[in-house]
Amino acid sequence: MGLLARHWSRIAITLLPLVFALLHAVGVLPIPFVERLDANLYDARLRASMPGTLDPRxxxxxxxxxxxxxxxxxxxxxxxxxxxxxxxxxxxxxxxxxxxxxxxxxxxxxxxxxxxxxxxxxxxxxxxxxxxxxxxxxxxxxxxxxxxxxxxxxxxxxxxxxxxxxxxxxxxxxxxxxxxxxxxxxxxxxxxxxxxxxxxxxxxxxxxxxxxxxxxxxxxxxxxxxxxxxxxxxxxxxxxxxxxxxxxxxxxxxxxxxxxxxxxxxxxxxxxxxxxxxxxxxxxxxxxxxxxxxxxxxxxxxxxxxxxxxxxxxxxxxxxxxxxxxxxxxxxxxxxxxxxxxxxxxxxxxxxxxxxxxxxxxxxxGRLHVMPDYAVGYEVVMLLVAGLLLALLLPLLSASVAVLASFGVVAALVGLNYWLFAAHGLVLPLASGLLMAGTAFALNMSYGYFVESRSKRELANLFGTYVPPELVDEMVKDPDSYSMKATSKELTVMFCDMRGFTKMSEKMEPTQLQELLNEVFSRLTDIIRANRGTIDKYMGDCVMAFWGAPVDTPRHAQLAVRSALAMEQSVVQINEDHRARGIPEIGVGIGINTGTMCVGDMGSDIRRSYTVIGDAVNLGSRLEGLSKVYGVAIVVSDAARRQAPEFAWQELDRVRVKGKEQAVGIFTPVGVLATLDAGTAEELEAWGTFLAAYRAQEWERSELELRNLRRIHAKKYLYELYSERVASMKLLPFDPSWDGATTFETK
Structure with a gap:
């Protein structure tokens, strides 16, 4: 009782959602949103329990x-x-x-x-x-x-x-x-x-x-x-x-x-x-x-x-x-x-x-779903039991245990409701109980959080899911220097898309596919975090990350390219394991761009995310898509390449992507410049000679250089691509206005 007396204010705040839920249940204060949510929850229960079989009668x-x-x-x-x-x-x-x-x-x-x-x-x-x-x-x-x-x-x-x-x-x-x-x-x-x-x-x-x-x-x-x-x-x-x-x-x-x-x-x-x-x-x-x-x-x-x-x-x-x-x-x-x-x-x-x-x-x-005449009574009883239980327990529990307790109450409400629906055809209200439990938990945790607010903990909570722990440790030393307020700065963004995902999804069970995706993303995420990258989001089979925020990182482009090369090598190791297990192999397509971006906490009142937006971000996404076109794993913009001089580069093309009028040079890294072997250096020199002839519309010379390159790498897709381009363009008259750039109209 002494503990309850000390926490009376938190108990009172936790009871507020219960009061509103009860007023809604008895019809004194109907809440249209809750009614719509109940309808949607009914639809979900119905779809989950449909037999999906033919009735021959x-x-x-x-x-x-x-x-x-x-x-x-x-x-x-x-x-x-x-x-x-x-x-x-x-x-x-x-x-x-x-x-x-x-x-x-x-x-x-x-x-x-x-x-x-x-x-x-x-x-x-x-x-x-x-x-x-x-x-x-x-x-x-x-x-x-x-x-x-x-x-x-x-x-x-x-x-x-x-x-x-x-x-x-x-x-x-x-x-x-x-x-x-x-x-x-x-x-x-x-x-x-x-x-x-x-x-x-x-x-x-x-x-x-x-x-x-x-x-x-x-x-x-x-x-x-x-x-x-x-x-x-x-x-x-x-x-x-x-x-x-x-x-x-x-x-x-x-x-x-x-x-x-x-x-x-x-x-x-x-x-x-x-x-x-x-x-x-x-x-x-x-x-x-x-x-x-x-x-x-x-x-x-x-x-x-x-x-x-x-x-x-x-x-x-x-x-x-x-x-x-x-x-x-x-x-x-x-x-x-x-x-x-x-x-x-x-x-x-x-x-x-x-x-x-x-x-x-x-x-x-004899199987008809119906909302029974005692539905209101059931709703009131469930609200009282769950609401009072949460109000009395949450103020006394640690945050982790409070989460488990709230989850247990919600699971009990959902489980009982679904059992009554599936086994007895009873459609009983659920939305008010879920919203009450969720709101009670949120208010209780929010109250404790703000009363005991600590700037370092706040900062760690804000950024801990986005950036590596070592960066959070740096940030909490001076929390006033960091916030989620949007700002513009030069950053490097990476988009990494998994190849072969559709093929795998056709051959694997959902749980196996989930386990595989989690394994691959865990490896790639570890590489990004090891190179001081910030995870932006996961989008299906794609991961987005950026470098240079929230902690200033002068070598952000260099770290991004280093991550990309490590990720490419990690996929090679993953595929060795896949071949041994009889699982389809995968590939990755990576796009990297450096430029001015807006970074900060963005989204709606319901869900927000620490993310980057802007033209430079869009270009990074377009570059990832171009990796398929040029048959390489990594495509890097010229802006990012210039800030990563420790690597050797092969220029792929100059392109105009959808939404951009100005042509952009794109490159792929071929290794660390200091360890580049003589054969690769010679090949890059020959490639540069070819590109000069190609952009000068000297098609005979271009074909000669390509033949030499294809003798070095007979199956390299990039050389096959340009062979087809040269064969097509030599049929056209000389165009003095052509700048050698390739235009892409699709994303």
Whole structure:
């Protein structure tokens, strides 16, 4: 208690996030950001737990681009749809058919309406015409033909609700009455208008369900209202109607929540109860009487969750008999022009028909995700337990142990939440707990940090992850001389990219690839740090570093080149090990440039980094890319070369890179000048003679010099590159304006 009394201020600060989180949880102070984060966390849990397997029970008849090309644009005549229905039930012997399309207008494509008009007007005296029309009208009334195909078959039609008040077509009978709600104000999703099927079809197939999804505030479809309200009556969704028809058309009753769990003012139902005789099947729903779509995997024909059959294949009888026997069939579309693609947690162009297929599969399996009626109570309890635990422990623990304790609390919250989700289908709030725990830890550590602030520790914390420890030791001797404030100064920057990474990623497991990358980057990083370099960042398979900051280093270019040569040699040793282990070999491409750069702490309020920016940095990145072009491991600008006189150099070219008008000389180091052998020195001299002839457009002399060089190094790519250039350019007339530079238009 004495310890707690001494740390009461830190405890109070740590409790602040708990207070705000509780106010959000009970609805007193809703925080939109937390709600959006909860939605994103739900999406992540969903994607992590999707089975990703094919459900053979449900098949989607797809009005796809192929069908539109073969059968004509939509809508198709109803007699053709009747043929498709007959094919599905008689030849394929399906169990159940649902339409994720609406037939809101009569079909006049047969011309029957015009023929009747002619019989009443210009051909009224033609008795034979009227008689023949009476004989044909049964076949020409395509709506009647389609209706006869639907009659006495397990078919569920689809329709949609709208909030715009327009009404067309005939709604099916509602599945629940207001009286069954016992006067409770349930927060159904309410609609003022609808677009339903024409009367002839609605009479032929009295079972129908709406296919209107719920779109969240971020534009993502995550749920479907299983029952929606219109004019005081309650109508079921297409997926629920198909499921009910499949299991014998049980009645739908409201399942009321338990008040001591949900609270007496909970605005929703706990479930929808399907009751048939003594049997009752509860289907859990959220406070909007909706269910979250239990997505099985990515959508569409290539998604692998459901079998897609092109509608034209059914129309043209391409399927073998009984190929779809006993299947639950949904007719829908993936054609972009028919506007039934949705943004969902598992895809931005997800077929709307597949959302209903997922719900049907979930109903069959008893596997529906739902936010239960007691979600608020769960959230409050989790916040109190985790918040009070952190508030009491963090002030008493060292920084390292506090990190472990906070991580343990967060891991417990995430683990319990995911277990309830994966094992029991419960979608419970998580974002408020994570943000509360993270903010409580941050405030607690920040308070202790600022109260006990020490300039040397501050400096070490700021720069310790960027620069070698020996440089930090120098800096802390005079901390006031260093800061992360941006400044301009001459520095040397290096970009080092790993070659062969894509090839390795195709052949290695992710964990093996991670281990290999860590090993390679550790070796390269050790070399950079041993040469007083500052690690800027890692970017995939690339590392960026610079020399000359935060500690002034007069020989920064020389140290960078020395690092590059050591890194090239280290890769040779790595490849020897790879060959012994049967692992693909790697290479590196390194670009180095010296120039004026802006260096300092930069970024956003969320994430910042001690880094360098400027044209000189961009040029260094371009030079790294040119290493592939010239077949060398290291490309160094002329500015950096001039500041590294201890090395011997081979000039590669003069180039204009993208974004730069002025040509830049580029070089590659061939070793330490003091130890250069006579053969290499002679080769460099010959190369210089070639470049002089090349830039003077003396092509015959250039070819002669190149032949001599290729005798020395027959397989050197640089000489092959220039041989091709000379062969091409000798075909062109002399250009007095040409300065010998090569222009690159890409990065």
């Amino acid at each position: 449900v098949v989607i008849i797809d009005i796809d681009e192929k069908s539109l090309a073969e059968a004509g644009r939509w809508p198709w005549s109803r007699n053709r749809l009747a043929e498709m229905v007959d094919e599905l039930f008689e030849r394929q012997k399906i169990a159940l058919l649902g339409f994720d399309v609406v037939f809101a207008e009569p079909d006049d494509s047969s011309g029957l309406k015009r023929l009747r008009q002619m019989a009443e007007d210009e051909l009224r005296d033609a008795a034979g015409f009227r008689q023949r029309l009476q004989q044909l009208q049964a076949d020409l009334d395509y709506d009647a033909v389609f209706a006869r195909a639907l009659e006495k078959r397990p078919v569920v039609l689809g329709y949609y609700f709208t909030g715009e008040g327009r009404k067309s077509g005939v709604l099916p009978a509602p599945v629940m009455t207001r009286e069954s709600l016992r006067g409770r104000p349930i927060r159904f999703t309410r609609f003022s208008g609808y677009g339903a099927n024409i009367e002839a079809l609605a009479r032929a197939a009295p079972m129908a369900g709406h296919f209107t999804p719920l779109t969240d505030g971020d534009g993502v479809v995550r749920s479907i209202p299983l029952v929606a309200e219109h004019d005081g009556a309650y109508y079921e969704a297409l997926s629920l109607a198909m499921f009910r028809l499949l299991v014998g058309k049980p009645a739908v009753e409201p399942g009321f929540p338990t008040e001591h769990l949900a609270g007496h003012d909970y605005p929703g139902l706990a479930s929808l109860v399907l009751r048939q005789g003594r049997r009752a099947l509860p289907i859990p729903v959220d406070d909007r009487v909706a269910t979250l779509v239990p997505f099985r995997g990515p959508g569409g024909p290539a998604g692998g969750s459901f079998r897609y059959v092109s509608a034209s294949d059914v129309l043209l009888h391409r399927l073998p008999p009984d190929d779809l026997k006993d299947k639950i069939v949904l007719v829908g579309t993936t054609a972009p022009g028919l506007l039934d693609l949705r943004v969902t947690p598992v895809g931005e162009t997800y077929p709307g028909v597949e959302t209903h297929a997922n719900v049907i599969a979930g109903l069959l399996d």
